Amino acid sequence: MILIIITIEFNDSCLLKMIGRIWMDFKLLRSFKMVAELENISHAATAVGYAQSTITTQIQQLENELEVKLFERLGNRICLTEAGRTFLEYTEQILFTMDRAKENLKHANQPCGVLKIAGIHSLCASIMPCLVQEYKEKYPNVKIEIATGVIGDVLEQVKTGNVDVALYMDFAEAPKDVIVAFEKRNPLCFLCGPDNPLRYKANLTLKDIENEPFLVTEKECRYRKKFEQMFEARRLTPAIYFETGNTEIIKKFVENNIGIALLPEVAVRSEFKEGKLVKLDVAEKIEEPFIRLIYHKDKWLTAAITKFTELMRASLV
16 A cells, blocks of 8 residues: 545535545556546456456445545446546546656666766776776766765765765775775785886895885875885885875886886786886785775665676676
8 A cells, every 4th residue: 555645626615625645555546547437347347357346346445535426327337426537637647657656666776877986096097997988888877977085085975975985995994884895905016117127136125125216195195104104113214206196197107217116006907917017026014905995874775886886896806
């Protein structure tokens, strides 16, 4: 049973008072509409697949609930009363709206609308292009909006509900008010350009690379802080030459032998494969941060969000 709120005003107040809230079965409304159209209970029963007695009972139930006579018998046929004709107009509107809702809900599990994503610069630059391309091919009816920033910005976007999901990297546990849809350890690595002589040296220590010109990410970056802590623990001071929040710039500079850097492995996979960057053999053990895809714990998961998280898991296995 579904609650339908209807307000009908009849000109003849002697026939019927205003109808307020009623409980109504849609099947009952369809039976009423069929009887009204065919003007015959037997024919209507055949059309809807019910017994004639069932249709008669349904009409009586309707009339009892509405406290009005909907049909009158004229010879071998039944016709709508004035109140019945008025109620038929509302019945048609209700059934039309219900049919549209059912039709739209058939496609509710198909991704559509807008998917809003927030992510830290390095992951958006390295992971998103291929991921979004594949997602776009599979679900062309979804418009994707991506906002990049430092980790604090990204987490705030999720907290305030400005985005659907957020992609970030951190060493600490995820905030308590979010759901982790995907999580994976992501190694960090020291890297240099293909022409850097350091590429041929084994078991390098932090002392060995202390005076190399370092290209680093912004101070708010979690692995930048880890980088500094590693050197501080050895009472060393790295020679920071250049700082930027754009990892693509760092990779280009390293590739051109301007300096060395510490970056997430996932951010340099293609460069390693193409021989543009080389992983340095540094003996120092480096703690691995987590890549996480999160959404707010109270977030309603649309099909677009669900399919994106599934694709993320598959692409980063």
